[in-house]
Amino acid sequence: MGELSTLPNIGKVVELQLNEVGIETIEQLIEVGSKQAWLRIKSIDESACINRLYALEGAVEGMRWHNLSIEVKDELKKFYDTIE
Secondary structure (H helix, E strand, C coil): CCHHHHCCCCCHHHHHHHHHCCCCCHHHHHHHCHHHHHHHHHHHCCCCCHHHHHHHHHHHHCCCHHHCCHHHHHHHHHHHHHHC
């Protein structure tokens, strides 16, 4: 596994998906952001759900996604709902 899997919430499968969509470093993930990273993953994996979006945001913020603030989760949910 590479450096992305050192981030919270990023396991082998998500790291491989991120690599497949052109995100191979922590810096790239932070630059792209959770929403765009999730959209890229969604384009190759229709099963990408809200929890994966939360996981990506948690990784960007350096925390387990369960610890994201309610405001951040609400904002991500609104974004997710516009896509679904």
